[in-house]
Amino acid sequence: MKLSGELQSFATRIGHDFARPDLLVRAVTHPSVSSPTRQHNQRLEFLGDRVLNLVIAEALYEEDQDASEGQLAPRYNALIRKETCAEVAAGIDLGAVLKLGRSEQRTGGRRKMTLLGDAMEAVIGAIYLDAGFPAARDVVLRLWGDRVAKVAEDATDAKTALQEWAQARGLTPPAYVETGREGPDHAPQFRIEARLGNGETAEAVAGSKRAAEQAAARALLDRVSS
Incomplete structure (x- = not known):
């Protein structure tokens, strides 16, 4: 063949x-x-x-x-x-x-x-x-x-790290809200916003909710840690 x-x-x-x-x-x-x-x-x-x-x-x-x-x-x-x-x-x-x-x-x-x-x-x-x-x-x-x-570095669980950051400061656990969905039904892109109790937020887009939540958590963690 x-x-x-x-x-x-x-x-x-x-x-x-x-x-x-x-x-x-x-x-x-x-x-x-x-x-x-x-x-x-x-x-x-x-x-x-x-x-x-x-x-x-x-x-x-x-x-x-x-x-x-x-x-x-x-x-x-x-x-x-x-x-x-x-x-x-x-x-x-x-x-x-x-x-x-x-x-x-x-x-x-x-x-x-x-x-x-x-x-x-x-x-x-x-x-x-x-x-x-x-x-x-x-x-x-x-x-x-x-x-x-x-x-x-990539394997770090950003959601866990962000939750630990919030708890250490007496804040409620972070919330993750789907704010939009883009692309065709067979290949959607999820837009997720991560929110902290102090009003800080960050948004990310990915091909799965899990990946979008992790990316949003990482972006928010980078923001509050800078």
């Missing part, structure tokens, strides 16, 4: 030459377009998720020799969560090569966070089966880039 020009370009972008091209084809095939003769990517996603978990855990263990388990856990969670996988997938334009059913194409499937994150894990699973753990680890570390080195 030979890869199409589009998939060969994608393989070049991720830096892996597939000995078994069928694995990459399966990794980018969404269940919405599968058939008895065309396997979809859910089993590869299952495998790739586990490979990613080990790669990231090992990388964090080596990155900070003095970090405790309690410090490593939130960093690990930040690096393997679906949002991060989707960000990496978007950076290599994985959405452009996905094989989707018509309904998914019409509803913007190539940009959906969950779908991109799942496909990214499937691609990792495909590389693992194609060339083993060292090859999969090399690709993951290359694609995740400096996220591993920077995660100690």
Whole structure:
């Protein structure tokens, strides 16, 4: 089997030459377009998720020799969560090569966070089966880039930090209010305002309420701490 020009370009972008091209084809095939003769990517996603978990855990263990388990856990969670996988997938334009059913194409499937994150894990699973753990680890570390080195700061739970800041000053816990929603129904952007009892506020926009709340909390924490 030979890869199409589009998939060969994608393989070049991720830096892996597939000995078994069928694995990459399966990794980018969404269940919405599968058939008895065309396997979809859910089993590869299952495998790739586990490979990613080990790669990231090992990388964090080596990155900070003095970090405790309690410090490593939130960093690990930040690096393997679906949002991060989707960000990496978007950076290599994985959405452009996905094989989707018509309904998914019409509803913007190539940009959906969950779908991109799942496909990214499937691609990792495909590389693992194609060339083993060292090859999969090399690709993951290359694609995740400096996220591993920077995660100690990025993994800080801004909402918890803001709540602790408020409590230390006798203020009520921060409130988070959705002040708007933008974009199409299949890819909404949530606008969240974080509010403190002293009247300070900050606003942020993100693709999920959770991410928007964290961003708003971080912005407000930066404001009151400056």
